[in-house]
Structure formats: C-alpha cells, structure tokens
Amino acid sequence: MAEEEVAAVVGELRGSFRSGRTRAAEWRAAQLRGIVRMVEEREGDISDALHSDLAKPRMESYLHEISLAKAACTFALKGLKNWMKPEKMLIMLTLINDDQVPAALTTFPSTAQIVSEPLGVVLVISAWNYPFLLSIDPVIGAIAAGNAVVLKPSEIAPATSALFAKLLPEYVDSSCIKVVEGGVPETTALLEQKWDKIFYTGSGNVGRIVMAAAAKHLTPVALELGGKCPAIVDSNTDLHVTMKRLAVGKWGCNNGQACIAPDYVITTKSFAPELVDSLKRVLKRFYGEDPLQSEDLSRIVNSNHFRRLTNLIEDKKVAQKIVYGGQTDEKQLKIAPTVLLDVPLDTTLMAEEIFGPLLPIVTVDKIEDSIQFINSRTKPLAAYLFTKDKKLQEEFVSNVPAGGMLVNDVALHLANPHLPFGGVGDSGIGSYHGKFSFDCFTHKKAVLIRGFGGEATARYPPYTIEKQKILRGLINGSFFALILALLGFPKERR
Numbered sequence: 001m002a003e004e005e006v007a008a009v010v011g012e013l014r015g016s017f018r019s020g021r022t023r024a025a026e027w028r029a030a031q032l033r034g035i036v037r038m039v040e041e042r043e044g045d046i047s048d049a050l051h052s053d054l055a056k057p058r059m060e061s062y063l064h065e066i067s068l069a070k071a072a073c074t075f076a077l078k079g080l081k082n083w084m085k086p087e088k089m090l091i092m093l094t095l096i097n098d099d100q101v102p103a104a105l106t107t108f109p110s111t112a113q114i115v116s117e118p119l120g121v122v123l124v125i126s127a128w129n130y131p132f133l134l135s136i137d138p139v140i141g142a143i144a145a146g147n148a149v150v151l152k153p154s155e156i157a158p159a160t161s162a163l164f165a166k167l168l169p170e171y172v173d174s175s176c177i178k179v180v181e182g183g184v185p186e187t188t189a190l191l192e193q194k195w196d197k198i199f200y201t202g203s204g205n206v207g208r209i210v211m212a213a214a215a216k217h218l219t220p221v222a223l224e225l226g227g228k229c230p231a232i233v234d235s236n237t238d239l240h241v242t243m244k245r246l247a248v249g250k251w252g253c254n255n256g257q258a259c260i261a262p263d264y265v266i267t268t269k270s271f272a273p274e275l276v277d278s279l280k281r282v283l284k285r286f287y288g289e290d291p292l293q294s295e296d297l298s299r300i301v302n303s304n305h306f307r308r309l310t311n312l313i314e315d316k317k318v319a320q321k322i323v324y325g326g327q328t329d330e331k332q333l334k335i336a337p338t339v340l341l342d343v344p345l346d347t348t349l350m351a352e353e354i355f356g357p358l359l360p361i362v363t364v365d366k367i368e369d370s371i372q373f374i375n376s377r378t379k380p381l382a383a384y385l386f387t388k389d390k391k392l393q394e395e396f397v398s399n400v401p402a403g404g405m406l407v408n409d410v411a412l413h414l415a416n417p418h419l420p421f422g423g424v425g426d427s428g429i430g431s432y433h434g435k436f437s438f439d440c441f442t443h444k445k446a447v448l449i450r451g452f453g454g455e456a457t458a459r460y461p462p463y464t465i466e467k468q469k470i471l472r473g474l475i476n477g478s479f480f481a482l483i484l485a486l487l488g489f490p491k492e493r494r
Contacts, residue, residue: 001182006189009178013121013148016176023118023146025084027173031143032073032080034171035136039070042167046132052159053131054254055299055333064253065133068415072137075417075434076144083144083438086447088113106474108482109454115445118146119220120196122441125187125210127201127224128301129257129355131157135164138199138222139177141437147197148176152190154202155183156301195219197441201259204426222430222440225423226259226353227380231410232370232396234387235271242386242408243275243282249384249410251287251337255298256357257305260382260411263354266370269363276341276361280324283337291336292329299333300356306333309356312349313338321360367392371399379403379425384410403427456485466490 001009021027039046043066050056050065088111122142126135135153142149151168153161165179180186191198191213200210201224214221233242246262253261267275287294300306310328313319318340319326325338340360343350349360364370367387374383383402387393393407403423406413414421414433422431432440458470467490473481 001180001186001189003189003192006180006186006193009150009180010121010193010195013150013176013178017118017120017148021173022143022148022176025081028144028146029077029080031172031177032077032140035140035143036070036073036077038167038171039066039073042163045163045167046160049157049159049163050132053128053157054257054301056254057296057298060252060254060296060298061132065130069133069136069140071415072140072417072433072437076140076438079435079438080144083435084116084146086113086115107448107450108486110448110450113447113449115447116145116438117443117445119441119443121148121150122197122199123150123152123190123193123195125152125190125198125200125202126154127259128154128156129254129259131160134201134224135160138201138432138437138440141432142199142441143172143177144438145441147441149178150190151177151179152187153179153181155181197222199430199432199440200224207428222432223423223428224259224421224430224432225381225426225428226355227378227423227427228263228353229260229380229382229384229402230370230374231262231265231384232367232374232386233265233267233271233275234367234385234389234392235268235274236388236392237386237408238388239274239278240282243278245409246386247279247282247286247337250359251283251297251357253411255300255335255337256359257298257301257355258411259355260414261355262359262384262410263380264350265359265361266364266367266373267361268367269365272341272361272363276323276339279339283324283339287337290327291325292327292332292334297334297337297357300335301333303330303333305356306330306335309335309354309358312347312354312356313340313358315347315349317344318347318349325357368395371395374400379423379427381423381427382406382411382413401425403431454486455488457488457490458485464490 046066047058047061050061124138131154135151139149139151153164161181165181168179194217197220198214199222204225207223207225211221250256250261321340321343323339323341325336327336335357338358342363343360379401381403383400383405385396385407404413413419417434420431420436421433422428458467470481470484
C-alpha cells in the first residue's frame with residue numbers, strides 16, 4: 001500500500017471519528033459483540049491460520065489466544081457502561097468512594113468530574129508470536145474506549161494477517177476499523193501519518209523506531225516489548241510441581257517464542273543438579289524421547305529465527321554447556337527443548353533475549369544473590385519466583401523491578417483482567433488488559449462545573465490584609481474561612 005493510500009485510509013477514519021459515530025456506547029458494544037461472534041463462528045479458521053504460521057497446537061491456540069480474546073471482549077462488554085461514566089462528586093459529600101472525585105474546598109460550591117474521552121484515530125501494530133491475541137486484544141481496548149482503529153498485523157505471520165483482512169470487515173464497522181497488511185514499507189508509511197496513539201508489540205529495536213516516528217507528531221505510544229525474564233527456583237519448593245509449571249510456561253508457550261516465557265533460571269549451585277534431573281524427567285514425559293516429533297510443540301516461526309537460535313547454541317562456549325536437548329530439524333523448523341547449565345555470561349545467549357526453546361540455568365552461592373543478579377540487568381517484562389519461603393517472596397516482590405511478577409507459577413498473571421499487563425524501562429511503556437485497555441486508549445479529561453453563586457470578594461484585588469487572611473485560610477482548608485468568604489467578607493465598597 002502506497003503512502004497516498006495509507007493517508008486516504010487515515011483520512012477516512014478521521015472523518016468517521018469526527019462524525020461521532022464511535023463515541024456511542026451502542027456502537028462500541030455492537031463492535032465487541034461482533035468480535036465475540038467472529039471468535040465463536042470462525043474458531044476453526046483461526047486455529048488453521050495459527051497452525052499455518054507457527055504449527056501451533058490447536059489446544060494451545062485455544063487456551064492462549066482464542067479463549068483469551070473472547071474473555072477480553074466479554075469482560076469489556078460487562079464493564080463498558082461503568083467505564084464510560086464520568087467520575088464525579090459534590091464537596092458536601094463526606095464519604096468518598098474510590099470511584100468518586102472530591103471537589104476542593106477552594107472551588108466550593110462546585111462539582112468535579114473526570115470524563116473518559118476517546119483519543120481519536122489509533123494505530124495498533126501487532127506481533128507474530130501470538131498473532132491473533134496480540135492483534136485483537138488492544139483493538140478491543142481501543143474500540144471500548146470509542147476510537148477509530150487501524151490494525152497492522154505482523155507480516156511474519158501471513159496466514160493470520162490475511163485472516164484478519166478477510167474476517168474483520170465481516171464482523172465490525174469497516175468505516176471505523178480497518179486492517180492494513182504488508183511489511184516494512186507499509187509499516188513505514190503508516191508511521192509517517194499522525195495518530196492519536198500508537199500501540200506496538202514487538203522487539204525493543206523496532207520499538208525505538210516506532211517511538212522516534214511518534215515523536216515527530218508528539219503522538220503518545222504504548223510499547224509492549226520483552227526482555228530476559230528470570231525465574232528464581234529456591235530449594236525450598238515443591239520441585240516436581242515447579243518443573244511442570246516452568247516447562248509448560250516455557251515450552252508450552254509457543255515453544256519459548258513468548259515475551260513472558262522464562263528466559264533463564266537462577267538457582268543455587270548445590271540445588272542445580274537436582275533441579276536439572278527433575279526438569280529432564282518432566283520434559284521427557286511432556287514431549288517424549290524425540291521431542292522434534294511432538295505435536296505439542298510449536299515450530300520456530302521462520303528460517304531466519306531458526307538460524308538465529310541455532311547460532312546461539314553452536315557457539316563453542318555454549319554448546320559444551322548443554323545438559324539436555326539440543327536437537328534441531330531445519331526442514332521442519334523445529335528445535336527441541338534445550339537446557340543449559342552455567343553458560344558464560346559474556347555469550348550472546350546470556351546477553352540478548354532468547355525468544356525460543358533454549359533455557360540456560362544460572363547458579364549462585366545463595367538464593368538471595370539472585371535478586372542482585374536480576375537487578376544488574378535491564379528491567380524484565382515478567383519475573384518469576386518458586387519458593388515456600390514467605391520472607392524470600394516479600395523480598396522478591398519489594399526489590400525486583402519488573403513489568404509484572406508471579407510467585408510459584410509462570411505466565412498466568414496475564415490471564416487476570418484485573419491486573420495491568422505491560423513493561424517497565426526497556427521492557428515497555430504503558431499497560432493494558434481489562435479496564436487498563438480502556439484507560440490505555442482514553443484521555444482522562446478534568447472537568448469542574450460551577451454556578452454563579454458563592455461569590456467570594458476575597459478572591460479579587462485589591463488584596464487587603466483581611467482578604468489575605470481569608471484566602472490563606474481557604475487554601476489551608478479552613479471551614480471558618482469558607483464561611484467568611486461565602487458571606488462576602490470582607491465587605492466591598494460599591
């Protein structure tokens with residue numbers, strides 16, 4: 001799509017937004033119901049596309065993409081009317097609820113409210129690893145907030161991208177919600193346009209390009225990136241359950257091609273052999289003696305990523321550290337679950353996000369040293385801890401900065417719609433899911449409404465000593481000063 005065509009698409013959407021079409025609760029709800037119908041009626045087509053792009057197992061597609069997309073829509077439909085209501089309160093109310101805004105004493109009598117206003121025309125640039133969920137989830141938030149939307153699916157998942165281009169116009173209002181397919185030229189053309197917000201999911205390198213393009217127009221961004229997500233495993237844990245949860249959170253999440261998959265494990269030197277033995281047993285039970293033939297593992301997305309991952313483990317300093325797995329099949333683009341122990345920290349494997357089925361284990365003398373190790377690196381999107389030690393849990397939550405964290409499991413925090421999902425520092429900017437998705441695409445407009453009563457003469461010059469005393473009292477919250485001001489003290493000469 002040429003730049004002129006992209007500009008025409010954006011222009012059409014701006015016209016639709018200015019018409020007020022997207023603001024009505026009825027319109028928003030109708031689009032969300034349309035997406036629910038699309039998920040229900042075309043589940044087979046969605047699964048087929050995901051299998052074509054990633055050989056993603058059908059149950060994994062349902063659990064990690066299809067069901068979560070439907071749940072996000074249903075949650076938004078249930079909360080939509082309450083989310084859209086202005087938050088307001090009169091000063092006379094003394095009991096303040098969490099969803100009400102008190103008006104300041106200095107503005108009495110008045111009503112304060114916060115109005116959730118749609119931003120306008122927004123751009124969603126999606127990722128290839130969860131190409132259905134990571135496309136539709138932010139679109140759900142943008143629609144719920146009353147925006148017009150352009151979705152740019154990832155060209156690296158071409159079957160899912162084509163599916164969106166075909167299906168979405170059948171189920172939602174195509175005058176306000178559009179899909180633009182293509183690669184780098186089309187994305188570049190989209191980024192040249194002025195948007196009211198850009199929501200990007202992907203790598204940090206491309207995130208920087210998106211942010212630089214947005215800065216030209218002072219466009220706000222939400223960047224859902226990634227990083228090296230650590231998982232601490234304490235010896236004081238249920239080891240078998242821990243290894244099952246760790247394995248399904250790593251290899252059961254798109255064979256490690258997930259931004260929240262554990263990138264490396266930290267444990268003590270003394271506990272590492274027991275951990276490795278337990279993990280080996282779990283992996284054999286999950287994926288068999290020949291994991292390259294397992295139907296429960298996704299393939300690597302394409303040959304470029306396959307070569308990137310195989311290059312990591314072909315490094316001599318890395319290859320000798322493999323304690324399990326390492327098998328590859330370039331024809332199938334399959335890499336077996338691979339466990340490594342004490343890989344040198346100066347290797348590429350330990351310096352960059354892995355985003356694949358390789359899991360290095362780092363050992364420390366004391367488990368408490370793991371927190372210092374994590375904090376010596378960039379802030380991760382997710383951090384995990386397995387332990388029964390409450391004190392260690394508290395230290396982990398208090399002292400490890402991360403986008404989100406989970407104790408004694410992996411990845412499940414993103415399934416809770418009451419929790420924000422997003423990064424911090426190098427792992428991202430902004431958050432979404434549930435009402436946080438609505439807020440992500442909303443401007444919180446401050447509104448103060450006053451009548452013409454309650455005129456305070458102390459407000460106006462000249463500021464005599466008497467007026468100054470009353471004004472200082474008002475600013476400091478003095479109810480007596482408020483009464484004096486409302487009674488018109490000090491009295492003006494006319």
